[in-house]
Amino acid sequence: MDFENPKFKEVFFNIYNALSRGGPGGTASTQKAFEMMRELPVDLKILDVGCGPGKQTLDLAGMTKGEIIAIDNHSPFIDRLSAKIQTRGLGQRITAMNADMFHLEFPKEHFNVIWSEGAIYQMGFENGIRTLGEFLKPGGYFAVTEAVWLKPNPPQELKKNWAQEYPDMKNIAENIKIIQQCGYQLAGYFTLPNSDWLDDFYIPMQARIAVVKERYQNDTEAMDLMPRFENEITIFNKYSDYFGYEFFIFRK
Ligand SMILES: C[S@@+](CC[C@H](N)C(=O)[O-])C[C@H]1O[C@@H](n2cnc3c(N)ncnc32)[C@H](O)[C@@H]1O
Numbered sequence: 001m002d003f004e005n006p007k008f009k010e011v012f013f014n015i016y017n018a019l020s021r022g023g024p025g026g027t028a029s030t031q032k033a034f035e036m037m038r039e040l041p042v043d044l045k046i047l048d049v050g051c052g053p054g055k056q057t058l059d060l061a062g063m064t065k066g067e068i069i070a071i072d073n074h075s076p077f078i079d080r081l082s083a084k085i086q087t088r089g090l091g092q093r094i095t096a097m098n099a100d101m102f103h104l105e106f107p108k109e110h111f112n113v114i115w116s117e118g119a120i121y122q123m124g125f126e127n128g129i130r131t132l133g134e135f136l137k138p139g140g141y142f143a144v145t146e147a148v149w150l151k152p153n154p155p156q157e158l159k160k161n162w163a164q165e166y167p168d169m170k171n172i173a174e175n176i177k178i179i180q181q182c183g184y185q186l187a188g189y190f191t192l193p194n195s196d197w198l199d200d201f202y203i204p205m206q207a208r209i210a211v212v213k214e215r216y217q218n219d220t221e222a223m224d225l226m227p228r229f230e231n232e233i234t235i236f237n238k239y240s241d242y243f244g245y246e247f248f249i250f251r252k
Pocket of ligand 1 (some may be wrong): 020022023024025049052053054055056063071072073074078099100101102116117118119122155177
């Protein structure tokens with residue numbers, strides 16, 4: 001992300017602040033990953049890292065009776081999630097915190113589950129699961145989604161796109177190897193369906209871009225940035241056979 005460019009950051013959040021998710025995902029996938037975790041206590045403690053506007057946080061709250069701490073470093077997302085927590089009367093069980101995943105200050109071995117949809121890549125997959133793993137109880141689980149190559153030999157245009165967006169992106173087998181080398185036991189994995197990219201993410205994003213374009217129609221600098229946002233959707237529509245998001249569930 002080109003957040004050093006203030007105009008890019010402004011337009012990015014004008015688009016993203018209106019979406020229900022910050023990345024691909026869906027309730028059925030969250031549920032499927034949750035069900036791959038065995039022998040969890042009833043009073044479990046979950047840490048949701050990079051929670052964004054908190055769609056999966058609220059879904060998880062419906063699947064458990066435990067406590068959830070949801071962290072993100074973008075305060076408008078935390079404000080939106082906090083408002084939903086209050087409206088739904090979940091304040092006893094969910095805490096939304098503005099915090100940086102690189103500098104978390106929880107006790108070691110505190111959580112039964114570390115959940116992170118589409119966010120751990122910020123730390124690098126390996127660094128993220130090693131560093132955050134300190135907060136996980138022995139026997140506790142990670143459930144994370146990560147962008148992956150699904151097929152070898154991607155077309156040049158796609159290779160170039162991911163070289164800019166996430167040069168460190170790996171395939172499924174390479175990520176499984178990292179998980180095992182970090183000492184975790186793999187419990188399951190699956191590829192998010194294309195509907196998880198479209199229904200709550202790219203379809204509303206396309207509509208939001210149209211609104212944002214109206215707003216910025218006299219701002220040449222902002223309008224020049226719009227193709228970058230539109231291109232992400234075009235790339236997905238053209239090449240979604242080659243890449244995807246993989247849910248990995250693994251145990252400490
Ligand atoms: C792709 S979005 C995913 C959001 C949410 N999990 C979802 O699936 O809708 C990645 C999230 O990570 C957050 N993020 C990025 N860097 C972060 C950091 N250093 N600490 C905490 N959150 C961060 C972003 O603000 C964003 O909400």
